[in-house]
Amino acid sequence: MNVQLGKGSDRNNRRYAPGCFVASAAAAAVLAATPALAATQAGSAIANTATLTATTDGGAPQSLRSNTVTLTTAEILDVAIAADRATAETRGGETAAVGFVVTNTGNGQEDYTVVFGSGSSGVAVDRLVIDSDGDGVYTAATDRPLAPGTAVSLAPGQKTRIFVLLDGAQVGAAATITATATARTGSGAPGTVYPAAGDAGGDAVVGATSATASATTQLGPTAGVPMLAKSQSVLSPDGGARAVPGAIVTYRLLASFPTATRGVVIDDAIPAGTTYVAGSLKLDTVSLSDASDGDAGSASASAIRVALGDVPAAASRDIQFSVKIQ
Structure with a gap:
């Protein structure tokens, strides 16, 4: 998934010239001496005028000024x-919020394209949000959703946190999520110049970071803690999948146990507005009776209960039951 963290419309409408490499020793020396955050704002005009004062043969002092020379400070990317x-x-069954902080360490306003990937682990990104209140904690009520392609301007030194939201049930062992941020104006070998592509029409010059950086978080299921994931499917009277009166909703509960676990019991209340479908309770595809008898399950008009007892390590249990929408 790609997300553009961007600059104002003036930069968006700019036509970028192809990059060219600065070959002079002077330019290379400037880049080598550039700090992580340059003190002079990109696009700043640096003007200089000299003054000559002298006494002519007639004895009258005179002063004259030279022409003014001006240059525009380049933008370091x-x-x-x-x-x-x-x-x-x-x-499993919970949303995991993995945070990455992008910082503009250059000296001008800049857009960044941020690419999220999981390599060969196949973890799918659910959605992205900006840490709007800057507290470092994902809060659904306050943090702003970030659609792919959304532009957010970063001033020099400014940073923003992006939360990558993942479905915890999809994360397996040795899964990773990597975020790579790249300056939209350009990137490449340090010293590469993008003529007139910087702030205020100055040049943009790739800095020491090559204008791109990556960070990775190693993901994994919570060690030793059982997980319970729930899914549902709907079959309407006309054979479709609409939740209308008379439709049958089948719930599936998948419990997994990374370590040996004792005395496991799973309870699930029958949702309001529905009635339990008699005889629909199953454990690992085997039907259970609704009555409280010798098998592991029981069902009533208000809830189902399945007593799994002691479960060995690396085991899983699959429970299903159905309700009818009234």
Whole structure:
């Protein structure tokens, strides 16, 4: 998934010239001496005028000024990105929020394209949000959703946190999520110049970071803690999947146990507005009676209960039951 963290419309409408490499020793020396955050704002005009004062043969002092020479400070393209945590545990049935902080370490307003990937682990990104209140904690009520392609301007030194939201049930062992931030104006070898592509029409010059940076968080299921994930499917009277009166909703509960677990009981209340479908309770595809008798399950008009007892390590249990929408 790609997300553009961007600049104002003046930069968006700019036509960028192809990059060319600064070959002079002087330019290379300037880049080598550039700090992480340059003190002079990109696009700043640096003007200089000299004054000559002299006494002529007639004895009258005179003063004259030279022409003024002006140059525009180039924009240094640099970026840093850091993961909030090197490792993050996830839990099935819950949303995991993995944070990455992007910082504009250059000296001008800049757009950044941020690409999220999971390599070969196949973890799918659910959605993205900006840490709107800057508290470092994902809060659904306050943090702003970030659609792919949304532009957010970063001033020099400014940083923003992006939360990547993942379905914890999708995360397996040795899964990773990597975020790579790249300056939209351009990137490449330090010293590469993008003529007239910087702030105020000055040049943009790739800084020491090559204007791109990556960070990775190692993901994994919460060690030793059972997980319970729930899904549902709907069959309407006309054979469709609409939740209308008379439709049958089948719930599936998948419980997994990374370590040996004792005395496991699963309860699930029958939702309001529905009635339990008699005889629909199953454990690992085997039907259970609704009465409280010798098998593991029981069902009533208000809830189902399945007593799994002691479950060995690396085991899972699959429970299903159905209700009818009134």
